[in-house]
Amino acid sequence: MADPSGLSSAAAGAGMAEADACSLEIERKYDVIPAVICSMCCLFGIIYCFFGYRCFKAVMFLSGLMFGSVIIFLLCHKEHVLDTQLSVEASAGIGLGIGLLCGLVTMLVRSVGLFMTGLLLGLLLALAALLVTHQFYTPTTVWVPLGALLGTGMLFAVLTLQWQKLFTMLSTAVFGAAIMTVCADYFVEMLALATHVYECLRLTPGPPLCWYSWVILGIWPALSLIGVLVQWKLTDDSFSHTEVVISRRQKRVQLMRIREKDAKKRQQAELPAKSAGQTDGNRHFP
Numbered sequence: 001m002a003d004p005s006g007l008s009s010a011a012a013g014a015g016m017a018e019a020d021a022c023s024l025e026i027e028r029k030y031d032v033i034p035a036v037i038c039s040m041c042c043l044f045g046i047i048y049c050f051f052g053y054r055c056f057k058a059v060m061f062l063s064g065l066m067f068g069s070v071i072i073f074l075l076c077h078k079e080h081v082l083d084t085q086l087s088v089e090a091s092a093g094i095g096l097g098i099g100l101l102c103g104l105v106t107m108l109v110r111s112v113g114l115f116m117t118g119l120l121l122g123l124l125l126a127l128a129a130l131l132v133t134h135q136f137y138t139p140t141t142v143w144v145p146l147g148a149l150l151g152t153g154m155l156f157a158v159l160t161l162q163w164q165k166l167f168t169m170l171s172t173a174v175f176g177a178a179i180m181t182v183c184a185d186y187f188v189e190m191l192a193l194a195t196h197v198y199e200c201l202r203l204t205p206g207p208p209l210c211w212y213s214w215v216i217l218g219i220w221p222a223l224s225l226i227g228v229l230v231q232w233k234l235t236d237d238s239f240s241h242t243e244v245v246i247s248r249r250q251k252r253v254q255l256m257r258i259r260e261k262d263a264k265k266r267q268q269a270e271l272p273a274k275s276a277g278q279t280d281g282n283r284h285f286p
Contacts, residue, residue, distance in 0.1 A: 022210035026189050038183045045179030049227035052172020053165065054234060059172055060113035064106030067116060069099030111161065114168065118160025121171035122153035124178055127197065128220070134200045145201055173227030174220075181220040188216060 044062060052059050073095030076086050086094070106113035126149045139145065160167035185193040193213045199206040209217075 022212075026192075028190060030187075034186070038186050041179050042183040045176040045183065047176070048172045048179065049176025049223055050173075050230045051234070052176060052227070053169050053231050056168070057107055059168075060110070060117070061103040061107040063103075063113065063116050063120060063175075065099045065103035067099075067120065068102030069095040071095075072098045114160050114164055115157045117171045118157035118167055119153045120175050121160065121167065122156030123149055124174050125156070126152035127201075131197055131200055131217075138203060138205075140203075142201075142203055145203070169228055169231045173231060174224045176227055177220050177223035180223060181216060184219060185213075185216050189213065193217060 047055060048059060048062075073091050076091035076094050106116050126145075129152075130145050130148060156167065156171075160171065182191075182194055185191055189212065193209070193216055196206060196209055196213070
């Protein structure tokens, strides 16, 4: 029979270890390239969060670029390609090249860009729900979080195609706030929060989050709400991405009409000159 006093002392020791781990000073060693990349991502996050709908084309391009680059980089870096393990530089180059193609597709084909925007929103919301649920319940199979991510992502992708303006604002605000939260996590605790989220997705046990990690995580919903309010105030009913497309088409139609009118005027001006030349020729050569 186990000694209750021994169990209580072990639990107290675990609690003291957790408290000591949270009270220890974080050892920060910043590298130049990751710090610069993180700073640039923070700038993109600000644009996403507060001006996402205004910069519609740029947001569509960046969404496809980041999504395609990250997916291809992870596949090339983690998996063997042609029976060889690619280096980080080669994986980053391949990911960036394919990410550029994905960005062009999402920018030029509006439905694809909106689908990608809604998919990102669904993935982020499902990730937040899984992170909160992980504190109380841990699934037994990895298919549960994977199914939740894919199902929620597809649902919000379809909803974004139906209600484009509303869900584009929500997606850009949430995604921009998530980027800024990850950047704050890097500069404050060297991606401890991002590592914890990755371990939750893999269903691997890890140390619990400290209080300052929860504070950093609280930045995400706060900035998301502020971003939605700012975008809604900036755009209201005076701006729409569909009106931009229609206005460009109208300008092209008007330009074509002006060119047609100029061509008709030139033809009408040339006809009297030709007729006058013909009459002069008839006079000289009867």
